[in-house]
């Protein structure tokens with residue numbers, strides 16, 4: 001019996017270009033005796049095939065397995081068409097449509113094949129710091145426009161040599177259409193500058209840099225998405241010197257080690273942590289520090305974790321290649337001053353960070369878009385993102401329903417903005433805290449780039465309700481300029497919607513949202529942050545919230561937990577006894593000022609912030625009175641937890657108000673009895689877990705709502721998240737927490753967009 005031939009047309013959307021997708025299709029078609037063609041379009045990849053039903057089925061099945069590592073299929077549409085007259089299967093020329101768009105791959109770490117070639121003396125790319133292929137290398141940071149082709153990348157200035165061109169054109173080569181393809185003959189080169197001499201190139205640059213790092217020097221190193229500041233992590237003086245020069249007092253430094261074996265000397269690794277460290281995203285992973293680690297305390301002061309990443313570029317591998325007497329672990333912190341954005345242009349590196357370092361290792365491949373390293377940890381045995389940048393952005397988030405094209409400008413701190421088109425939300429990489437001119441510039445650059453790259457014409461704009469956020473002002477101006485409607489979205493409602501979107505939540509059923517964070521502008525103009533909401537994409541009710549306390553002096557009290565402690569104690573009618581840690585931490589004058597500010601309501605906005613409750617607790621326990629970075633007090637308190645301790649304190653609930661007075665009374669009593677901070681910290685954390693469970697039960701009994709979303713910056717706390725999750729699960733709740741996006745303000749833009757879309761219709 002002869003099988004009849006049939007024809008099929010297929011459109012694949014997702015990350016399918018520049019990732020070896022057409023050669024994959026080509027090989028599949030040949031293996032299954034099919035005729036036809038495959039091509040790139042500005043929408044995705046289009047395929048036409050003719051063959052027997054059986055062969056076509058086998059071909060289609062092939063897409064379920066063995067996809068190229070960087071490919072990601074979002075939609076896969078097939079239709080039956082008349083059988084075509086083909087005598088072969090071909091890769092045909094691309095079709096470009098000016099309106100169409102498609103997602104772009106993030107930058108990906110060096111693949112095992114390229115790593116093997118890098119260290120193989122017989123390979124023509126032996127020790128070449130810019131080796132890459134279709135499965136790895138720079139993408140997002142070098143792309144200037146679409147279609148993703150070499151002329152629209154920062155590789156445009158490097159014409160391919162004959163050998164590279166041959167590989168580039170051969171469908172059976174693993175560098176077929178690898179746009180950043182390069183070799184020592186035709187590609188980018190290293191260049192090291194010390195300011196004194198004229199600089200050195202190539203291997204000499206590399207060996208000079210290694211010598212200087214060994215000697216305890218601090219260097220700037222140009223990477224994938226910007227410059228790092230690097231030094232030998234085991235050299236205490238170098239680490240302290242770097243802290244002084246960078247003006248970074250206590251925030252932990254990111255570390256890079258050659259392999260897992262080196263990391264294991266300093267941190268305990270679970271299977272999930274190993275996988276995350278080795279994933280092609282190669283984020284920084286927060287790991288539990290081992291007791292006998294020899295790394296100096298100054299690498300991560302006050303913490304029992306270390307943030308490690310593995311090398312993600314060939315250059316990093318060459319810098320860390322094991323060699324007797326040379327640093328095994330490098331501090332690799334963002335090249336910037338304090339909280340400014342990461343420096344990414346050569347000229348900026350000389351002018352802005354040149355004075356911080358003893359030399360700069362450059363290369364001549366320009367960076368088009370700056371992107372920081374991502375930061376993650378494992379929570380509930382799954383990757384949990386704290387800062388979403390390199391390796392993850394600009395991977396789109398699939399939103400549960402299609403909404404009009406839009407821009408949401410996000411929050412003021414940890415800013416990430418969001419563009420939507422069809423069912424895609426393009427969340428930007430982490431932009432940073434918009435409290436300086438440079439970060440604001442980075443924000444605007446990013447917005448212009450995303451809009452251009454994904455060809456988006458917003459029909460509306462969404463922003464935070466806070467009138468003074470720079471992101472709100474920017475949104476307001478842009479809405480006026482482009483005559484677009486502007487929607488101002490309440491901060492914690494945006495958190496709730498972001499958590500729903502992150503979990504692909506389609507339903508209109510409201511959920512209970514435990515939105516705990518530091519700061520968010522409320523509808524009553526108070527600063528919210530300890531909120532039990534009940535809501536969905538279209539609205540919310542504020543069911544319970546922490547009792548308001550004054551924030552004496554505003555931001556000063558955010559930087560000084562001791563002030564927050566006094567405010568809380570006063571609100572609970574507890575006397576400021578002389579022996580209390582926060583009282584001892586503040587001068588008598590300052591205490592008088594605080595007292596007056598609270599009594600006379602002078603510059604003392606009201607807040608229900610959960611972040612500030614943590615600050616006050618850390619202060620009362622004597623853990624931290626002044627912070628140098630956001631969340632420091634809470635992080636240090638979390639680090640002290642004694643996991644054996646099961647005790648907890650009570651809150652008093654009156655109507656919709658959560659009053660911490662009983663908690664403070666009991667905590668103070670324990671403290672007076674000399675209970676150690678490790679136990680106090682556990683009891684405090686357990687109190688929040690109990691409170692969460694009790695109020696969720698109350699809301700469920702009133703509303704039958706059984707789903708809880710845990711969102712907001714406070715949920716970066718691993719102990720709190722894991723324990724609350726387990727408590728709620730044990731009580732049959734469905735519990736949502738963040739998966740693809742961070743729980744902090746880095747995710748609210750997507751929530752803003754979805755909430756605004758609901759009003760826009």
Ligand SMILES: [Zn+2]
Nearest residue numbers: 111114133136
């Ligand atoms: Zn590769």
Ligand SMILES: [Zn+2]
Nearest residue numbers: 161164183186
């Ligand atoms: Zn070449």
